[in-house]
Amino acid sequence: MLDLQKTQTQSSYLQDLNDVQRQAVTTTEGPVLVVAGPGSGKTRVLTYRIAYLIEKGVAPWEILTLTFTNKAAREMKERIEKVIGPRAQRVWAGTFHSIFARILRYEAQHIGYPSNFTIYDSDDTKSVIGTIIKEMNLNKEQYTVNNIRSRISSCKSNLVTPKLYETKADLREEDRVARRPYFYEIYKKYTARCKRSGAMDFDDLLFRLYELFQNHPEVADKYRRRFKYLMVDEFQDTNYLQYAIVKKFVNYPGSPRNICVVGDDAQSIYAFRGATIQNILDYGQDFKTYGIKTFKLEQNYRSTDHIVKAANEVISYNTKQIQKTIFSSKGEGHKIKLIKAMTDTEEGKRVASFIVEQKNRNHLSNRDIAILYRTNSQSRVFEEYLRNYNIAYKVFGGQSFYQRKEIKDLIAYMRLCINQRDEEALRRVINYPRRGIGKTSIEKISAFADQSGKTLWEALFAVDLPPRTKNSIGNFVRMVQGFMLKSQTEDAHAVAEHIARETGIMRELNKDKTVEGMNRAENVRSLLDGIKTFVDNDVVEGTVDSLPRNLGGGRETVDGGPIDQFDRSLSGYLQNIALMTDLDESDSKDDYVTLMSVHAAKGLEFKSIFVTGLEEQLFPSFMSMDTPEGLDEERRLFYVAITRAEQLLTLSYANSRYQYGKQRFNSPSRFLNEIEMEHLDTASPIGSKSRAAFGRIEQMMGGPQERQSSGVKGHFKRRAPQPSFHVDPKDFKPSPASEIQAGTKVLHLKFGEGKVTSIDGTRDKRVATIFFDGLATEKEKRIMLRFAKLQVVG
């Protein structure tokens, strides 16, 4: 029966595609460029292409797909799975950073890094740079951390090593002019410091891979042989370095150059981080002689005609772009509404009441609606009025869970436990909670490390300090060594809990009885719960893609097929979270209005979109307005914003708003004038009319006075370990793995009753594919028998 189903899907899925899409899917050999307008079925093309390859006999692990977000990778895998089944999970699909980190851990010995290297996030990076600037006694007005960081980042992204930098007269001249003559020294020191710490920043994950392939052709060859087909999503967002690596993968003598990149130059919104659409243009040139085929996906399946036409009009004001004509197939649809407000407060109020109206008139749920803005700080006023109107909402963006101090503190201990060279982790926790190792002592340790060539951790043992401090350090070191020992044998949760207790972090947090303090303690408990969930998980290939394939452990072979397996150790957990953001954590089941920045909305779609704060200086941002390139990027950003809408699009602006504590008056955004009147709903409630309409709604809603809040709490809360057991844990007795075979009926704590359809792998790597009838979605789970909590029934 399963087989029959499969053949049906196989024969039908190509018919879901239009002509261009189908060509893009079936042109598998040689270089391909897919220029994909918004809503044109880009993801569908990519996933079907992979499915098609696998059906033609390509092994899943011979296909490498690089994306920018974990979410995109996960979605892609899920969608391939729908077409071709669980085999899809064997495809290497992940972010540039996560895939490269896997390879780098596996090949670490070639580049003088430990395979358990730490990944420094941008806070760590900033902190290292800050320390260096301080150590060098440089004026921090001239040498601002952010400035240095972005210059270092752009060096790495353009393959300029410190060594190369030294020889570049033009770059050094730039530094002189910018009054930052010591930039080179900082860069050099920063690089050395990261290396000494056994740490890589986000750029290193790319740069070191390039270096690895460059300096070790035999290693590069291994991966070239392995990945016979390469795909890159969102190619317009790649930087110079990313494209250089992509070329390393496919450019070699005798290469079939089976590469397919998908992108839309009009949706490039990360130029400020080094992304360059030049890559798309270069790609065309670079692969010209290898018979590159270009496909333009121009039919928009997402939005109605007014929206698509307006978007086309707006983007036509950008001169540099690949010519394409996006057209809609969804009918004329509603005209675009415009909200003019006097103040930012009124804007918030009006948007909220519009949402109420839309929900009634157009039968929309909260989840169909999103409010987009240019800067995260704009969310506040919308939150306020959504609360008043009793509309559930969720704010995305802002500070992520993993960036909170209390979380970083605990994680720093965990990091130190795995990699003692990790200086940022060490600096963070050496005196937290307080143990009398102050600034002066740390400076001494640091200076000693520098002149003796030791790591900071090693310096702890050798440095000469007053007896009292020495004693404190001794206690600290012994404590961490205890954690290290424990992490050899125990799983991540056991170690983390032990650390939280032994360090006194928990005690410290529980002392604080303020609301914020209690929140912090709660956050740490949530983190521990999250680790528990991670450790307990016995599903091998389920919804979460980003779980580690323990390359370093050698369980997965690079030449053969991958054997996916969880690494439940602390090290495994850290690898898992290092590249996670909380955008990856949305629960689609809850019904809330989405609030996010336009950047964060890329790739998403909603029935109704509100694009707010359309004022000069804000959108376009004052930071980008002074250069034509900056303005173009702002315009692309606006293009991305409006093309998120399927049916309803509402634009809003305010005559005045509070910015940086001052009331400012800005004129309406120039982008508004770039939309032709014919697409705008002039009858929409504006001016006095609007007030009437607004009043009506306000009456209906009982006015905006305080009501019980229905807002989904601020940022995401980590899920506690799944409370919804299908089976009562008390009656549950797991059976030994040896009793479980194909055909066995089993009981699972979380998933209920299921039937084992097949078993693959050998010994402790045996994986059961089990069909759980009681589940609503993704009924088929693959469960590692070694960890499975399964009871044989019947």
Next chain:
DNA sequence: GAAGTGATGTTTTTT
């Protein structure tokens, strides 16, 4: 080494 005070600088940010 800790707590309190004034100056300062604010975009977006998949990883």
Next chain:
DNA sequence: ACATCACTTC
């Protein structure tokens, strides 16, 4: 407005 941070003072 707000948070961060260097600098003071105890």
